[in-house]
Amino acid sequence: MYTKTIKALLWGTFISLTTHSQAQTKSEEAPLLIIGASFANANMPYYSDLQAPLNGIAINSGRYLSLGNALIRERRLSGHVINEGQAGATTFDRLTCFPGPECVGPGWEGYEKQFSKALSRVTSFSGEVAAEYIVIIRGNDCNHPDAFGIPMAQTSECTLEQMESYIDTFVSVANRALAAGITPIFSKAPTYEAIDWETVRGRFNWPWIISKDNYEIFSDLRLSRLRAEVPNAIFLDVWQGFEPMADGLHPNRKTMQRAAKRIAKAIKKHRKEKRK
Numbered sequence: 001m002y003t004k005t006i007k008a009l010l011w012g013t014f015i016s017l018t019t020h021s022q023a024q025t026k027s028e029e030a031p032l033l034i035i036g037a038s039f040a041n042a043n044m045p046y047y048s049d050l051q052a053p054l055n056g057i058a059i060n061s062g063r064y065l066s067l068g069n070a071l072i073r074e075r076r077l078s079g080h081v082i083n084e085g086q087a088g089a090t091t092f093d094r095l096t097c098f099p100g101p102e103c104v105g106p107g108w109e110g111y112e113k114q115f116s117k118a119l120s121r122v123t124s125f126s127g128e129v130a131a132e133y134i135v136i137i138r139g140n141d142c143n144h145p146d147a148f149g150i151p152m153a154q155t156s157e158c159t160l161e162q163m164e165s166y167i168d169t170f171v172s173v174a175n176r177a178l179a180a181g182i183t184p185i186f187s188k189a190p191t192y193e194a195i196d197w198e199t200v201r202g203r204f205n206w207p208w209i210i211s212k213d214n215y216e217i218f219s220d221l222r223l224s225r226l227r228a229e230v231p232n233a234i235f236l237d238v239w240q241g242f243e244p245m246a247d248g249l250h251p252n253r254k255t256m257q258r259a260a261k262r263i264a265k266a267i268k269k270h271r272k273e274k275r276k
Contacts (some may be wrong), residue, residue: 012047028132029078031122032267033182034068035114035173037136038250040085042066047106053088053096060245067137070260077264082117082131091169092143094149098204101151111136115173119180133234133267134177135185139140141166142218143210144201152207157214160221169223176228183270186226186232192239194239196248203247234270238262 034040042059058064068083083213088096092110095103109117115134119273122130142158162176172182192212201209226233234255238259245252 023236026078029079030132031082032071032077033072033115033122033131033134033177034081034085034137035084035111035118035134036067036083036085037089037139038087039154040135040137041068041083045086045089045108045264047108050273051106053107054098055104059087059250060247064250065256067135067251067256070133070204070261072255073257074260074264076261076268082088082118082121084114084121085137086114088140089114089201090139090147090149091166092141092149093155094147096146097148097150097152098146098168101150101153103151107149111139111169113175114136119176119182123180123181126161129180129182131180131182133183133185136173136177137187137218138171138189138222142214144206145208146204146206155206155208157211158218160217163218165223166218166223170222170226171229174226174233178230178232184230185236185266186223186230186233186240188223189215189238189257190242190251194243195262199248232267236262 038059042062042064044053044058045057046056050056059066066083066085068085071077072081073078086108089108089112093113094107094110095105095107097103102109118134119129119131124130142163145155148274152226168263170186174186177184195210223235227235239251240262241253241255241258243252243255244250
């Protein structure tokens, strides 16, 4: 009986010390950066004089788990997340043109600015960068007529030249991250069929929405170029099994939690491989 009690006490002490050690390790873990649009961050941006696109509303009036918040909750990670994404963003700075007909500003910030802000959060006065990874999520480029920063009546589906230009920004930001010692993380986009595009179009009464061909051409071109031009990035399929919320577009809670788990596993695996 005495021996069992001692063993139980020793085991309890071991568990306590292990838990304390893990907590200390997590408290020292580098922050994870994330940029993108509404999949990354639920909030519309605010600017001076409380001006904001769509009056600053959050996705689903705040009842939405963004990827940034899902990553904070993911147990495999520390919860240190710097999220500079903006709901509604594209890769480039643009005005908001919904409901129109005129476009108004200031609008959204593109990925170069989002990354610059995120990088500044983790860079010391001496120039040391604390972050190790950045998740770069595809935004609204080419998806709908309010993704161009020009009056919606003047828009149409993206050309290949436009797609290439937007992908140039992905490549540029990824290479800036690598130069700062930060590994970019990219994912395949959800399949076209996984999103209820007609529901999305109908909610805003947009004259058009991205076609299946255009969506898949852009998705395939983006990934193929990134793999070729940023080979040291991490490539995942975090949206496998994608299920949208009632709005037809944004991932439901289960989908977002799965995405966060896949990113966390990839980071843990990558860290182990770097230590070998």
